[in-house]
Amino acid sequence: MQYTTNQTEEFMVKEGKDVAQLFSPFFEETTCIHQENTYVAQNKKYTSKIQIFHKNKQKLYTFSHFLPKNCSFLQEKSFIKAYHKAHLYWALKKFFHTSFAWGALTGIHPTMVVRKLIQQGFSKQKIVHQLHSVYGVSHQKIKMLFQIIKTQGALQVPANHVHLYIHIPFCPSKCMYCSFLAEELCTQKHALQKYILYIKQDILNALWVIKQQNLTLQSIYFGGGTPTTLSAEQLEDVLSILPNNIPEFTVEAGRPDTITKEKLQVLKNYGVTRICINPQTMHNQTLQTIGRWHTAEQIKEAKLLAQPFGFEINTDLIAGLPNETEAMFASTLQQVLALKPHQITVHTLSVKKGSPLEKLQPTPTHTKRMVTRAYAYLTKHHYKPYYMYKQKNMFDHQENIGYTKTKPCLFNVHTMEECASVIACGAGAISKRVALETGKIERLAQPKDITLYQNRFEELMQKRAEFFNKKL
Ligand SMILES: C[S@@+](CC[C@H](N)C(=O)[O-])C[C@H]1O[C@@H](n2cnc3c(N)ncnc32)[C@H](O)[C@@H]1O
Ligand code: SF4
Known part of the structure; x- marks a missing residue:
């Protein structure tokens, strides 16, 4: 497939490519799309001509649009962008007789x-x-x-509010589908102990920046990876340096095979308010296939163990896992609902290029129906959708949706809606500054490679302090 445009502006090429990509499974190798755009600033008229060359047929579509009156330059640009994409979408939809949600x-x-x-x-x-x-x-x-x-x-977040994110890139085993930064713990026990020394210093530096800049800590999110791969003592070592009166404090306990009563007690002692216990699926066969070394029964046990501590509990699921039918996904939903979690997050499987999942040839066509079923089922049982986002390479071009029966998780909402700053600690963690008045957003990433993160530690701490000190 080839997509070209006569518009040289970077955003036009990118936007057009994104739409063309949607239809790529229907393209023959020889398919070419050419989009020609003209914009006459004087009369604010935008025209677009699309030519699609295909093995057996060639079609030409033309389209013109007048921009609304009193359109500012910024608006003009986003309107043109939107119409550019939309026009290409409708032309390809007509050409290939297919549409996307x-x-x-x-x-x-x-x-x-x-x-x-x-x-x-x-x-x-x-x-x-x-x-x-x-x-x-x-x-x-x-x-x-x-x-x-x-x-x-x-979403009017005061300018001096900030979230603290802490990343633990270790897990008991690496799940086949996972694209997050995570090392398998079985081969990395020594590396984890060393990482803890650095993450503690990283957190102390972040707390110092928060104090220096007079920021108010709105939430803490201890994610990964799987932070509960740390032993109870290691967890205590890290949590004891954090303030324990923060209204929202999440720990991704993710894998039930890492959860013990002792660790839950440590989380409770240090002010954690919300944990995630993630089945992904309630089918043991699938859990084995995707390399999660736990069973559905362990999910139920972990939920029972956590219940008396009074945490808010979130559970993550994935629609579209290999060899799962719609009926299997429905049964997962039913079993998870019976556990009465406060929140359920339904992800759509996204398969990265080169991932071992590509070889398994999963069943993408069911995914759309699974996601739609989850929406119908969960809303019927009074779970409200409260945040969503899309990723590249998601089956059936669906999305990830967080549902809640209680209050929304502020960290999830504010990060997805890009309306609050985040100070982030750990390898691969990304700090973000948001200026709501100007709409300006800047990011600063720490290296994903753990050794590089440790070797460049001093420089990274200095860069982050400067990042939060400069005027945005
Ligand atoms: C940052 S991960 C960490 C959660 C935790 N380690 C666990 O696995 O339980 C958060 C969630 O992203 C989802 N996820 C990870 N990789 C995915 C993929 N390739 N496609 C769809 N969802 C994915 C899973 O539901 C996972 O629970
Ligand atoms: S446990 Fe979570 S973070 Fe770790 S590999 Fe599996 S999905 Fe990824």
């Missing part, structure tokens, strides 16, 4: 598109029209977007 909205955060339109003063009716008739988004996804925005409520 998110239409031309290929970005990671569709809720942010809706929030922008709300801020610009568009009525709900106009936004629905824009999403459905211009971008081609399905009515079910539009309904969900509005539900999410309603559950999230206003």
Whole structure:
């Protein structure tokens, strides 16, 4: 497949490629798309001509659009971008007789598109029209977007608020599908002990930056990897340097094979309010296939063990796992619901190029129905969707959705909606500064490689302090 455009602006090429990518499974090797855009600034008229060359047929589509009155330069640019994508989407949809639930909205955060339109003063009716008739988004996804925005409520985060993220890149075993930074613990026990020395110093430096900059810590998120691969003593060693009066403090206990009563007690003692116990699936056969060394029974046991401690509990699931049918996914949903977690996050399997999962030839066509079923089933049982995001290479171009029966997890909402700053510790952790007034967002990443992170530690600490000190 080849996509070209006469528009030299970087964003045009990127946006067009994203849409063309959606349809790539239907392309022959010889398929070429050429999009020609002209924009006459004087009369604010935008025209786009698309030619699709295919083995047996060649088609030409033309389209023109006048931009709305009083459109500022910034708006013009985003309008042109949106129409450029939409036009290509509709042309390819017609050509290949196929459509996608998110239409031309290929970005990671569709809720942010809706929030922008709300801020610009568009009525709900106009936004629905824009999403459905211009971008081609399905009515079910539009309904969900509005539900999410309603559950999230206003997102006016004070400028001096910050979240603290701590990354532990170790797990008991590496799951076959996982693209997160995680080392298998069985071969890395010594590396973990060394990592703890660095992460503690990293946290102390972050707390110092928070104090120096007069920031208010809104939440702590101890994620990974699997932070509960640390022993109870190691957990205590790290948690004891953190403040323990933070209203929201999450620990990804993820794998039930790492959870013990002793560790849960340490989490409770140090102010943790929310933990994740993640089945992904309740089918032991699949758990074995994907390399998770635990069973569905262990999930139930871990939930029972955690219950008396009074944490909020989240459970992660994945739709589209290898060899799973829709009925199997439905049974996972049912079993997880019976455990009565406060939150359930339904991910759609995303398969990275070169991942061993590619060889297993999973069943992508069921995934859309699984995700739709999860939405219907969970909302029927009073779980509200409260955050969502999309990733590259997701089966059926679906999304990840967090559902909650209680209050939303602020860290998840604020990071996905990009409306609050994050100070991040550990290898691969990414700090973020957000200036809501200007819409400016900047990021600073620490190296993913653990050795590099440790070797460059002093320099990284200095860079992060400067990052939070500079004017945004
Ligand atoms: C950062 S991971 C860590 C969670 C924890 N270590 C565990 O596995 O239970 C968070 C979640 O992302 C999801 N995830 C990871 N890789 C994925 C993939 N390739 N496709 C879809 N979901 C994925 C899983 O549901 C996982 O629980
Ligand atoms: S336990 Fe979690 S972070 Fe670790 S490899 Fe599995 S999915 Fe990835």
